[in-house]
Amino acid sequence: MKIIEIEGQKELTGTIRVSGAKNATVALIPAAILTDETATICNVPEITDTDALCDILEELNVTTKRASESIIIDPTDMVNKEISEEHSRKLRASYYFMGALLGKYKRAEMHFPGGCSIGARPIDLHLKGFEALGAKVTNDKNKYIVEAEELKGANIYLDFASVGATINIMLAAVKATGTTIIDNAAKEPEIVNIATFLNNMGARITGAGTSTIKIKGVEELHSCFHEVIPDRIEAGSYIIMGALCGKKLKIDNIIPEHLDSLISKLEEMGVELNIGRDYMEVSKPEKYNATNIKTAVYPGFPTDLQQPFTVLLTQSEGKSKVLETIWENRFMHVPYLNNLGADITVKNQTATIIGPRQLKGRTVVATDLRAGAAMVAAGLAAKGKTTITNVEHILRGYEQIVEKLNNVGAKLTLKEI
Ligand code: UD1
DSSP states (O other): OEEEEEEOOOOEEEEEEOOBOHHHHHHHHHHGGGSSSOEEEESOOOOHHHHHHHHHHHHTTOEEEEETTEEEEEOTTOOOOOOOHHHHTTOGGGGHHHHHHHHHHSEEEEEOOOOOOSSOOOOHHHHHHHHHTTOEEEEETTEEEEEOSOOBOOEEEOSSOOHHHHHHHHHHHTTSBSEEEEESOOOOHHHHHHHHHHHHTTOEEEOBTBSEEEEEOOSOOOOEEEEOOBOHHHHHHHHHHHHHHEEEEEEESOOGGGGHHHHHHHHHHTOEEEEOSSEEEEEOOSSEEOOEEEBOSTTSBOHHHHHHHHHHHTTEEEEEEEEOOSOTTOOTTHHHHHHTTOEEEEETTEEEEEEOOOOBOOEEEOOSHHHHHHHHHHHHHSBSEEEEEOTHHHHTTOTTHHHHHHTTTOEEEEEEO
16 A cells, blocks of 8 residues: 655645646547547646556557657557456546447447445446437446447437536547537536547537537547646645645646636635736635635536645634535545544535644545545645555546655655555
8 A cells, every 4th residue: 555644834835737637638548549540649647547548448459658748549459348347447437438439339348437436426327328329238237238230419418417428428429420419518628628639530529618519420530639638626736735835836737717616715715826827826825714615517616626625624714614516425534634633524415614723643544536635735734744545546646746746845755555
């Protein structure tokens, strides 16, 4: 197991460069197999989720070449076969191979994907979308076979604006005959990035970023060159850490517009921000005002920043509330924050935080990816030494987190025990 030790209360100053977005990359890599030619994707983060997807590509006999943040994917000799349970279980996003393989071969065979235990995480909306396009889904225990004689464009209404279902249906529909319309589609920036990639390959997708996406099926997709957008969740996590311990900490290579909901909450709390075109400078204020947040689909407050943001709320004066509306099991960080000295109670998907409370270093667990980022934020703010265990979860989604923070004055040590 890997652990991170943090000596807290160091001032963070200097520049952190944000990497390419994990949640875009994990869809772009499976999407690349839709062409028979080579796709080049740059600004790819070096995280273990990227490695796990490359393992699946290897299993399917797809060649990958990785060099300095870019990846060249060559599916010339690709074989469509069952993706092993060992590989699909490593990450949630392995399910994008379902849509991509279905779109390319009209058949996908794989197991139920793994990922963070932040809720039940059903895939019914993905499967309903595939069925609407003409696919038949058979499911034996954990294994799914999705196949179609022909994929035909359809009108699909999503009961919930699911990120995963929106992307997976786009992947399956891009080579279908006729036109597919996804209504109540998710509007996250990562969806726009995937649609742009597919269009660069010759797809005909319009409306990505709005709640209605139209996909006119095409017969062939060709090679392309594409850049992953900056990771708004990684950026937001470091901005929150800057609000806790920063002195003009610069978070570089960001798209500020993607962070509007976080920015307005930070301003409400009295955090000093200097926002440029593609960067933000953040400093710790003298005191923080209490505030309430409610997680929501984009452009609402992202559930993925809820856990790190809760750490900041432990430092604000008075009572703050956090309502989690997306995932039913996303308060696993709370007992550990309380262990460090926070005063948080959770009832009916709402956390009530009383502050300010001085956090004191102890041993805590990274129960999932973003809870892990919350533990890092707490460790930076806490007095003394914090030890975080199970940091494999953090390394799935934060490229070089230890190096990036140490470069700006933090004191983190990554150890294997
Ligand atoms: C993606 C992100 C994740 C983020 C989430 C919400 C990736 C790889 N992960 O996850 O970091 O927390 O968006 O912003 O991009 N649902 C169903 N049926 C389905 C699909 C989803 O009921 O078939 C429900 C889920 O249980 C959840 C909600 O819809 O309550 C949101 O899920 P979704 O938007 O699909 O999240 P993911 O794509 O899994």
